[in-house]
Amino acid sequence: MIYGRCAACKSQRRRCPSDCIFSPYFPANDPQRFAYVHKIYGGSNVGKMLQQLPEYVRDQAVNTLYLEAQCRIQDPVYGCVGIVSKLYQQIHDAEVELAKIQTQIACLQNQQFEVESNFNVLSTIEAESNLNFLQSQSNSMEQFQWPNHVPNLFN
Template sequence: MEQRETISACAACKKMSRECPPDCIFAPYFPATSTSFDCVQRIYGCDNVGRILQSLPVEERRVAAESLVFQAKARIRDPIFGCVGYICFLQHYLAQIDREIQETEAEISAAGYQPPQPPPPEQHWHQIPQMLEMPQIPSTPPPQETTRTEKKNG
């Protein structure tokens, strides 16, 4: 008796109550255990999602599926603004953080705090090291030794 390998249907094929074909466009992006396809199907519909995925090159489909899931969940959470509402929220949040940073910087400078100076640049092996002190050059010439012939003559 031949054993037939049982492949569970992807979330989309389960939703459409059909057998999942081996080349199913949904299977790589919405596995059987995925609950996210319910949101995507509710907002976009199975046929539209299939058309969107098929219109894209294979290497772009995963990102598109993730984007569809994100946008569908955002639309369910906020039916009027969807993901645009979330983007606006994040923009306002960043603006608030920027204001707080500016206020903190103003308080720090008003307190007279000076940040420490950065360390001097490192010397590399190919640079000639600087001499820290110049050697002392005597201002008078050293005494000269007299030779024996000079002593006899003098």
């Protein structure tokens, strides 16, 4: 009898042969892994699936079976589909929030453009009126003469 039985052989209370199909994927130190897969799929069905698969994909298949079994045990109605649905809902919610924020940004940019254009129109009108005022003042400024001698105020 081999002392290092895999979790599958321990669970099924049988001797673990040297060529056990379960031993590479269900080690003895993680019995819960096989318990989940066995509860959902059944031990013999998992063995048949693993025998039909090439060896290089078996590890990934066992990981997938374990994940799906774990999800099905946690959520018996929806299983993995429940997780996928929640993720799609989160994506949808994020897209809606993004659209709202983009709309707010566009509105704020539009308001800022309107304020700037109104400011530019007002600035142009004010500048023209100031220019007219300055031109009328320039005639009186030409008449102003600086004195030749300006006292030094800093001494």
